[in-house]
Amino acid sequence: MVRLTIFAILLLSLVSVCLSEDDSDEAVVTEEIDDVVPDEEIVYVSPTPSGNTYLAEHFDDEGRFKQKWIVSEAKKDDMDEEISKYEGMWAIEPPQQDGLKGDQGLVLKSKAKHSAISARLDRPFVFADKPFIVQYEVAFQEGQDCGGAYLKLLSQSKQSSDLRKFNDKTPYTIMFGPDKCGTDVKLHFIFRHKNPNNGTMSEKHCKKPKDRVEEPYKDKRPHLYTLHLRPDNSFTVFLDQKIINEGNLLEDFTPPVNPPAEIEDPSDKKPEDWDEREKIADPEAKKPDDWDEDAPPMIPDESAVKPDGWLEDEPEMIPDPNAEKPDDWDTDMDGEWEAPLISNPACEGAPGCGPWKRPMINNPAHKGKWRPPLIDNPNYKGKWKPRRIPNPDFYEDLQPFKMTPISGLGFELWSMSNMILFDNIIVTDDPAVADKWAAETFSLKIRKLDKDSEGVVMRLVHYTNEHPWLWAVYVIVIGLPIVMLIVFCCGSTPEKAEMKRAADAKKTDAITPDYEDEDVVDDSRPLHKTSPASKSDLELPHNAASNKADGEHVSDGEAEHIDEEEDEDDDDDEPPPLQESIAEGAGDAPRSPKKVRPRKE
Structure with a gap:
């Protein structure tokens, strides 16, 4: 990281030297960036027309x-x-x-x-x-x-x-x-x-x-x-x-x-017998005998039945019993005062109130006014138009550009x-x-208005487009520090790697290697804890352990018996991991009971 920082400082110094040795425009890069965009003054001079003009104001x-x-x-x-x-x-x-x-x-x-x-x-x-x-x-x-x-x-x-x-x-x-x-x-x-x-x-x-x-x-x-x-x-x-x-x-x-x-003859008139109707009523058609023109379109439904609970004697609306005549009510001016109507409370639970009437349905006998069908008119002559005649006011001007001179x-x-x-x-x-x-004239005005209305960012973009070499400066001055910051924050160092390994070693679920050969154990480390034994310590046969706990001496025969039982168990089971039984620096976490084979002299 130190080397990268030194390299970046040297690179920026080199760029600054190069820019300072360039032409006069590029020599002021730092000042232009600090000022975002130089305030370009739009100078207006009253225009003088060039070429052929008839008025220029x-x-x-x-x-x-x-x-x-x-x-x-x-x-x-x-x-x-x-x-x-x-x-x-x-x-x-x-x-x-x-x-x-x-x-x-x-x-x-x-x-x-x-x-x-x-x-x-x-x-x-x-x-x-x-x-x-x-x-x-x-x-x-x-x-x-x-x-x-x-x-x-x-x-x-x-x-x-x-x-x-x-x-x-x-x-x-x-x-x-x-x-x-x-x-x-x-x-x-x-x-x-x-x-x-x-x-x-x-x-x-x-x-x-x-x-x-x-x-x-x-x-x-x-x-x-x-x-x-x-x-x-x-x-x-x-x-x-x-x-x-x-x-x-x-x-x-x-x-x-x-x-x-050509124009339509203004004196031409349509003949009186000219028929413009495309369709006419069929003169031979007759109204059917069963056609009833007077049948109403709607009739009462005779199959309808008054719902149960219909209150015919109760009106739907009643005067509001709580209403009071206003104090400023003038009978002469306003007429007799009447309480406003409200919905009848007695009708709230009923299917309806007031006189019951059968609902109306469409009348199947209704056919409306009979009219004869339309047929093609045998006397149809088409739409009449006046005949066309030569236009007495016709002229043809193929050069309307030649207008009246302008003064x-x-x-x-x-x-x-x-x-x-x-x-x-x-x-x-x-x-x-x-x-x-x-x-x-006009273009300068628009440039001035646009310049005054646009923001700093847009002005910077426009100015950079006019001076493309500024893009390289932006990459160095802005882009390089960003890259350095990312490398510093996210990059890996030896100290961070060591800290990560130490943290991983403290995890309780970390995997530790198993040793099948007991001879690889370092003899310099004790095989048994010197502290009082617990259930997680070495297990001995019940009698021997009891005697040892009582401080009694174990005879040679009993030791041989123990060794024989241990050997039978060893024939069936794999040797237990010695690291779990002998490691004293693994903390106070409880360990599962392991049988350890005693050394033979």
């Missing part, structure tokens, strides 16, 4: 925000003066929960008010041969019961030229983002399509996402919403950079972009929750630009 510069963003001064049409104004308050603030230093966002401060704010793109986006990508963050910092947080991408038009008049009637090309009221949870993707025949605009609503999107309304964390729209009419919707919806503009919207080529974007909302934070809006035609923007 991080809201970190409040002065720039006031120059670019315009709060609506409009009013809603067809509403009372008191509730028609867009008077919701907006502010630039850092997030409420574990935000990055220097990071700020656009916060909706008001609830139960109409709120609108917008900004122009750096240049209009024209839907031609490049994809359209919009991405932004939303954090429901106080949760959400009812209200939206969607973004409107405003159409390039005369109505949207003055953003101070931005309201619900301002034309938009795309509406995208979350919306919730009660249990109705949506992630909108709506685009307005222009009819090529008459120029009218109609909304096309995307199918529902394949995944659930309720979590962003409850966890109070930032979430990233991204829409990719491509020239081949395909689209993809991302939530926190994971696909939750995808499809095609021509196939996955309601109503569809293109109307049907601005904004939030036009009504919400029952306040403190909704919007951040890091970007409009681009390059997916890589949007991904880089998210990596410099």
Whole structure:
């Protein structure tokens, strides 16, 4: 054990020397382990967009925000003066929960008010041969019961030229983002399509996402919403950079972009003799003569007999004799007071009380209303439908991606929750630009929140995965002492072995060897006890033993007689174990009587 301990100390010393001679990262292993995981600071710098962008807003510069963003001064049409104004308050603030230093966002401060704010793109986006990508963050910092947080991408038009008049009637090309009221949870993707025949605009609503999107309304964390729209009419919707919806503009919207080529003739009417009945009553069927439509379904059981002991004169319920009229009982208001009814005590041991009636059973004669059986209708012509005619409003737009150009974007909302934070809006035609923007903003926020919420153990695991060489340190610093402790506690030593043998020798049921040859006995040890003999000592013939006990001398003849009797016994029996008869150090435990053969001279 001493050698093992010395070896472990030398091994740890060697490891320490090796680590101290390694590179600068590994030289601080001891300090890192003591501190569990170094407190890695996540540094945030306001992002600068790279590549082709049409708008990139991080809201970190409040002065720039006031120059670019315009709060609506409009009013809603067809509403009372008191509730028609867009008077919701907006502010630039850092997030409420574990935000990055220097990071700020656009916060909706008001609830139960109409709120609108917008900004122009750096240049209009024209839907031609490049994809359209919009991405932004939303954090429901106080949760959400009812209200939206969607973004409107405003159409390039005369109505949207003055953003101070931005309201619900301002034309938009795309509406995208979350919306919730009660249990109705949506992630909108709506685009307005222009009819090529008459120029009218109609909304096309995307199918529902394949995944659930309720979590962003409850966890109070930032979430990233991204829409990719491509020239081949395909689209993809991302939530926190994971696909939750995808499809095609021509196939996955309601109503569809293109109307049907044929429609039902609105002027066509069903002929009066058109018979749509598949089955009719058999006109030749007749009701059987024995069919009784008036027989009741239930009749009294005539075979029933009133049970013995039935108390017909006793009611089942009687007024409570112990009840008393309340002191505040008003006869004029409450009527005559009557004691409440209780079960009749006289009926407790009887089979029943009150008038006895026969139980009801099913009436075998009851058949109900007779109806003739149904047969196939010989005049059946099928379900009538109007004839189909060519659709006068038919058109075929195979490129709905080519929407109305976008010149601005904004939030036009009504919400029952306040403190909704919007951040890091970007409009681009390059997916890589949007991904880089998210990596410099949203991803840092999530890392910060996860770091603040995770425990020490998880932080240690993550840090070790980034520095795999630490596993060797853990094995040496933690595993080796455990092995040494197990060896020390459970290992065998010479002292322990000697103690075990001594303990085994004290057991009363231990097996001792038998000696058949009496010559192997050590003559230096006495054959007989010097203490007074007992029944467990040597046994002699009765007469000789008595004489010896009386102190008399045994004659030679008597001794020979004793020897002859002893020899006869020895012919039949095996020699007794001499160790049991001569051992004096075996304790005071009683021994079974043994016959010992006396020595002959």
